[in-house]
Amino acid sequence: MIHQATKNGLYINGSWTQDENQEFFESTNPATGQVEGYCAFATPFQVNQGVESAKNAFRAWKNTPLPERAIFLWKAAQLFEEKKEHLAKTMTKEMGKVLAESLGEVGVVIETCKYMAGEGRRLFGETVSSGATNRHIMMVREPVGVVACITPWNFPVALAGYKILAALISGNTVVWKPASEVALSAQIFTEVFHEVGLPKGVLNLITGAGSKVGAQLAEHSDVKVISFTGSTEVGIKLSETAAKTLKRVSLELGGKNAAIVLKDADLNLAAEAIVKAAFTTTGQRCTAASRVIVEASVKDELLSKVVAITQKLKAGNGLESGVDIGPLTNKNQLETVEKYVSFAVQNGAVIECGGKRIPSEQGYFYEPTVLSNVKNSDRVAQEEIFGPVLAFIEVNSFEEAIELNNDTVYGLSTSLFTSSLHYANRGAKEIESGLVYINNGTSNAELGVAFGGTKHSGNGHREVSHHAFDVMTEWKSIYTTY
Ligand code: NAD
Numbered sequence: 001m002i003h004q005a006t007k008n009g010l011y012i013n014g015s016w017t018q019d020e021n022q023e024f025f026e027s028t029n030p031a032t033g034q035v036e037g038y039c040a041f042a043t044p045f046q047v048n049q050g051v052e053s054a055k056n057a058f059r060a061w062k063n064t065p066l067p068e069r070a071i072f073l074w075k076a077a078q079l080f081e082e083k084k085e086h087l088a089k090t091m092t093k094e095m096g097k098v099l100a101e102s103l104g105e106v107g108v109v110i111e112t113c114k115y116m117a118g119e120g121r122r123l124f125g126e127t128v129s130s131g132a133t134n135r136h137i138m139m140v141r142e143p144v145g146v147v148a149c150i151t152p153w154n155f156p157v158a159l160a161g162y163k164i165l166a167a168l169i170s171g172n173t174v175v176w177k178p179a180s181e182v183a184l185s186a187q188i189f190t191e192v193f194h195e196v197g198l199p200k201g202v203l204n205l206i207t208g209a210g211s212k213v214g215a216q217l218a219e220h221s222d223v224k225v226i227s228f229t230g231s232t233e234v235g236i237k238l239s240e241t242a243a244k245t246l247k248r249v250s251l252e253l254g255g256k257n258a259a260i261v262l263k264d265a266d267l268n269l270a271a272e273a274i275v276k277a278a279f280t281t282t283g284q285r286c287t288a289a290s291r292v293i294v295e296a297s298v299k300d301e302l303l304s305k306v307v308a309i310t311q312k313l314k315a316g317n318g319l320e321s322g323v324d325i326g327p328l329t330n331k332n333q334l335e336t337v338e339k340y341v342s343f344a345v346q347n348g349a350v351i352e353c354g355g356k357r358i359p360s361e362q363g364y365f366y367e368p369t370v371l372s373n374v375k376n377s378d379r380v381a382q383e384e385i386f387g388p389v390l391a392f393i394e395v396n397s398f399e400e401a402i403e404l405n406n407d408t409v410y411g412l413s414t415s416l417f418t419s420s421l422h423y424a425n426r427g428a429k430e431i432e433s434g435l436v437y438i439n440n441g442t443s444n445a446e447l448g449v450a451f452g453g454t455k456h457s458g459n460g461h462r463e464v465s466h467h468a469f470d471v472m473t474e475w476k477s478i479y480t481t482y
Contacts, residue, residue: 092318348375368388
């Protein structure tokens, strides 16, 4: 629905701005159906203004000494601490995750600010011994220019933080296009940088439909880098468009992550970790466990433990205490989950628990669902559902488990539960995923560790660590003869 302005519009060139005839969309609470606020549909003209403002700010920001750039990030860390509760509650109201998770996510942003501010005293270059006499060679990292950060709704601020902070500390300027579901949270994030006095134009926030605003950024010749997290489908589209202007594109995409459980595993540990990885954020994580590949001799025991823990999970409004999982983020997500469960049942899967909507007047709630008797070739085991659905698949050996794990187009995250040093090491080597967890859930990223996936889960780039600078900077090699 379209509304007249009642809220902040877009953040361009250091101020909040909106046109006289600005159109707005609603941000709606998926637990209650209540409208939480309004965000602007950026016009094509405003998208261009955002890019122009970032372009104009680039030279001065690039030439600002690195430690001075870092000061803004240190200050932001402090201000995020002060706004933590407000930001976390807004995230829960916009996309439904439980408040404890939202608070944890703001904590990740604070730590990322500090980590990237630390780079203000590093961002090292290299020196190389010259083959010539009286010649000195050094390589320095230089910022690339205007970076468009396009982010999804499942981690409204953490994923934005990974991209935006890496871009800023390395001297780039940013145009950020968040998912519309979480545009209010994006406004609070942006306001922090306004309040710490980030120079005009260094960070710009442009909201609106991905197919319009995001696509325009991908086409724009003054955007030099696209850093995208979202679905594989959109990632491919963006790459195609960006190729025409030779943009560099970093993609963090979907997953179909498995937990492999061998017969020698600690089944209690595995069951706890699997349930957490499958149902936290209502399964709406790129790293969520959605398949359990288990050796047949321990399948029944593991299944009964997983079902018992899952049945204790309480679904509800994420702002209420005692709630373990919130709603799906939108109606489309809810219908997708229903569709996949029905495909699975048609193919012979057995619903061990869950399997239906939770009655609610306005909310998009679905029971955490465990399926057994699933084949790895079933759609429910091959396609990303992005919801609270976990499928059990039986195998007869370690080798078969690895084969099935690798038999999807994705390669983001895999867990292997075993007490065998031999299988742990072979698994680490043979699993085709960017993230491998031995005796841990699939969803355990730590700051400072390269994050990203293989195959259709990405395009080879990594973030959440200094490896992000491989995207956000380019090398300049300087030869000096003296
Ligand atoms: P999405 O691809 O629909 O949208 C992501 C962003 O792209 C949004 O801001 C959206 O508005 C924008 N967008 C949509 N169409 C566009 C277009 N044609 N051109 C440019 N931009 C466009 O994804 P989503 O539904 O918001 O998020 C869920 C997806 O994100 C899942 O596939 C999930 O696996 C993935 N994800 C991946 C990671 C990772 O790090 N690998 C992390 C979180 C989420």
